[in-house]
Amino acid sequence: MGKRNNIQSIRLQHGLSEALKCFTDDYDQLSEVAGWLIHISTLLDPDENPSRTGDEVENELVEYLDQLLEQNKDNPTLFIFASKIRKTTRNYASGLFHTYDLPALPRTNNDRESEFRGLNQRLLRTTGQKGATKRMIQCSGAWELIPRPGNLEETISAFSSVDMEVFREE
Template identity: 50%
Template sequence: MFERLTEVKGCLDRLIAHHSHPQLIQLHQGLCAALQLVQPKYSLLHQVADWLTQIADLLDPAGKPLRSSEQVQEEMLDYLVKIETISNQQPDLQPFFQTILKTTLNYAPGLFHCYDIPGSPRTNNARESDFRDLNRRLLRTTGQKGLTRRLIQRTGPWELLHRPDNLQNAILALSQIAQPDFAEERQRIRQHRDRFRMHTRSQKQSSRQLSKLEQRWANLSPNSS
């Protein structure tokens, strides 16, 4: 915002230099006063933004030689020492540094090990995006909110796996599966779903299930007197 308003100020400078107008001058004066008021805070935030940019670049493996988790962690700690020195010289930066330090230490146990596994994503953002897409797709096809967890629990995480992008490719993929393997997997899914047969949110269905349970229980041998 500060940078955009600075651009507006530059534009006003050129407009006034070309053709002055009282309203332009008034706007220019008000804008200059506002920018001058927030300039100190902007300088601090700009410094912190630069820190975060440097940290993001440090952690990004793209365009860099392969590094082990220990190497990346050492580089990160060295950079934290560097910005700590800067923050000690400017006390107003201390709260920002402490937040960066605390966040880094909190995430440190799971932040660096991905560098030891080639191709491993550094974050779970892509997986979270998959869950959001799944939620939207299930809401669109079933009309039910909160169905994702129940569906995954009852049918398995098939919705999260890579799948053919159209019906023709799906038929082609399924046609390559041996019939015994298909039958075995179908039976496994049925057995898995049976575990959730008594799970329901419907009061009427719950009553029917309890009634059936009582009927089945009545067929057992009564307690001996």
């Protein structure tokens, strides 16, 4: 019984090795692209580099992306990846580099985006609706900026104190 299992294991190993050979080129290319992204991340990281202006960071990144395009012009797959990264960078450039000019300004607005995601989750959890309630709240004012009550009793108390006529006018 053990010898039979061993032969099956060897066959399985051989079959998997042959199957993986089909993906070696794709894996190698994707690994190279992953390396590019790591390099870009390091290039953009203010803690990994000396203090630079937004223009300097943008120029370094554009130079690197241009270099990738030039190096990979004979490899269609890698050229497509490099082109896509370059295009995406151009699309976001207007909001990407100005943060380097103001040291105290955070580079992303992830915390703010988390607040909006939290609002959407609370709306869905409390109303069971995605669209109509969200549109009503967006039309009614900037509710997401108001600190939310900590529990159900505080929520009931907060909503009970709002005059419906004032709410409608608002």
